Amino acid sequence: MSEAPTLGSGVAVDTKLPPTSRLPRPLGALAFVASRRRSVEWLTRSCGRCVTVRVPVFGDAVLVADPALAKQVFTTSPDVLHNIQPNLSRLLGKGSVFGLEGAEHRRRRKLLTPPFHGKSIAAYERIVEEETMREMASWTEGVEFATLEPMMRITLNVILRAVFGADGAELRQLRELLPKWVTLGSRLSVLPTPTHPPGRWSPWARLASYRQTYESLIDNLVTRARQDPNLSERTDVLSLFLRSTYDDGTVMTRSEIGDELLALLAAGHETTASTLGWAFERISRHPEVLERLVAEAAGDGNTYRQATILEVQRNRTVIDFAGRHVAAPSYELGEWRLPQGFSIMVSLLQLHRDPQVYPDPERFDPQRFIDDKPSTYSWVPFGGGVRRCVGAAFANMEMDVVLRTVLRHFTIRTTTAPGEKWHSRGVAFTPKKGGRVVVFRRATPPG
Numbered sequence: 001m002s003e004a005p006t007l008g009s010g011v012a013v014d015t016k017l018p019p020t021s022r023l024p025r026p027l028g029a030l031a032f033v034a035s036r037r038r039s040v041e042w043l044t045r046s047c048g049r050c051v052t053v054r055v056p057v058f059g060d061a062v063l064v065a066d067p068a069l070a071k072q073v074f075t076t077s078p079d080v081l082h083n084i085q086p087n088l089s090r091l092l093g094k095g096s097v098f099g100l101e102g103a104e105h106r107r108r109r110k111l112l113t114p115p116f117h118g119k120s121i122a123a124y125e126r127i128v129e130e131e132t133m134r135e136m137a138s139w140t141e142g143v144e145f146a147t148l149e150p151m152m153r154i155t156l157n158v159i160l161r162a163v164f165g166a167d168g169a170e171l172r173q174l175r176e177l178l179p180k181w182v183t184l185g186s187r188l189s190v191l192p193t194p195t196h197p198p199g200r201w202s203p204w205a206r207l208a209s210y211r212q213t214y215e216s217l218i219d220n221l222v223t224r225a226r227q228d229p230n231l232s233e234r235t236d237v238l239s240l241f242l243r244s245t246y247d248d249g250t251v252m253t254r255s256e257i258g259d260e261l262l263a264l265l266a267a268g269h270e271t272t273a274s275t276l277g278w279a280f281e282r283i284s285r286h287p288e289v290l291e292r293l294v295a296e297a298a299g300d301g302n303t304y305r306q307a308t309i310l311e312v313q314r315n316r317t318v319i320d321f322a323g324r325h326v327a328a329p330s331y332e333l334g335e336w337r338l339p340q341g342f343s344i345m346v347s348l349l350q351l352h353r354d355p356q357v358y359p360d361p362e363r364f365d366p367q368r369f370i371d372d373k374p375s376t377y378s379w380v381p382f383g384g385g386v387r388r389c390v391g392a393a394f395a396n397m398e399m400d401v402v403l404r405t406v407l408r409h410f411t412i413r414t415t416t417a418p419g420e421k422w423h424s425r426g427v428a429f430t431p432k433k434g435g436r437v438v439v440f441r442r443a444t445p446p447g
């Protein structure tokens with residue numbers, strides 16, 4: 001039990017914090033920065049599945065790797081638990097879903113949900129297939145290459161076309177600008193915000209200049225869409241935003257649209273590409289899995305491919321935690337009581353390695369998800385509750401179509417090389433060498 005801290009209001013509350021590591025704080029912080037994944041693994045192994053930590057950027061926090069507590073966090077009212085601070089809105093702008101809370105967040109989610117569901121998503125499949133075909137056209141047979149790079153280009157182009165509704169000059173310019181911006185933003189997102197105005201040549205100033213260019217490109221896209229006589233038939237998310245109204249009849253402002261499109265890109269591009277990079281890394285090391293996938297891809301079914309995607313997301317989780325912030329005066333988490341201002345970091349990665357839920361968790365085995373469907377609070381690569389990833393179904397469709405298209409047109413050489421190491425790109429974990437494979441074009445691709 002900890003001593004009672006004093007809250008901002010000056011009122012002391014009783015807190016009961018989970019155990020903490022004996023490591024001196026600076027050393028713990030250093031270990032967290034050096035390898036977040038290993039340090040969380042070590043902490044949960046040595047202190048238990050709920051641990052108090054003090055970490056750079058997020059401050060005082062509780063790490064949660066217990067499925068029951070994770071469920072509690074995800075189902076707690078968003079008035080009690082807000083989004084973790086700081087979050088991506090620090091870099092993307094406060095008008096995006098990441099920066100909204102309470103009623104504002106619910107309102108925005110209501111507007112965001114339709115474009116990312118069922119029928120709307122099916123309309124984007126053609127774009128994913130076209131972009132995959134375009135990318136594969138330049139693949140060289142028999143030469144090892146990192147799949148992560150083409151996957152990054154595919155997921156970027158898919159979002160620019162399906163979400164931004166971009167083509168022509170804007171598509172070209174956004175294609176050039178955004179990877180630089182996302183890479184820099186992803187790195188800076190895990191660093192503290194500078195307290196002094198950033199110098200002219202600092203990375204923060206570079207980030208600001210990327211933003212300026214972005215805003216003018218979005219202006220062009222919005223103007224063009226508004227003038228488009230076919231606006232009512234367009235399926236891109238930008239057009240859906242322009243056509244949607246909130247319940248009170250108001251519409252999204254121009255700056256909210258710019259922030260939200262950027263948020264969708266930042267949240268959906270690198271995450272999906274990294275998971276696909278891991279998918280190639282995994283299946284090239286598991287010949288029996290690859291064989292079943294190839295056989296299935298010749299037809300219309302996708303049961304095994306879906307199970308493989310679920311297993312890649314479990315075994316190589318690219319976003320390691322979903323975070324919340326205690327907004328209420330205090331929060332009872334299981335047997336613990338956390339004070340206002342504490343961060344809660346649900347370790348998605350550790351939940352996926354729980355041997356009680358996933359026997360032999362290190363083993364890569366899609367069969368787990370043929371025999372058993374994923375459980376809402378034990379299979380959580382997309383987080384949970386009211387902030388669960390809005391693009392989960394979109395990402396799933398995209399990964400399914402990319403894998404199907406590649407498997408239909410290429411054979412992938414299997415390898416006995418050890419699995420690639422984990423590499424943190426800031427936000428997402430990728431295979432360290434980029435998911436390297438050797439491919440050969442099929443003599444007779446289907447259809």
Ligand code: HEM
Pocket residue numbers: 097098109159163263264265267268269271272275318319321322323381382383384385386387388389390391392394395
């Ligand atoms: C494999 C790919 C993806 C993974 C692993 C992933 C993972 C996540 C996770 C862990 C969260 C936080 C959830 C929470 O706090 O409980 C999240 C939020 C979010 N994701 Fe994804 N995501 C992926 C793809 C996408 C795509 C394709 C889009 C849209 C194009 C997207 C848009 C968002 C948005 C807007 C949020 C914020 C939701 C909110 O705060 O209400 N994501 N995602």
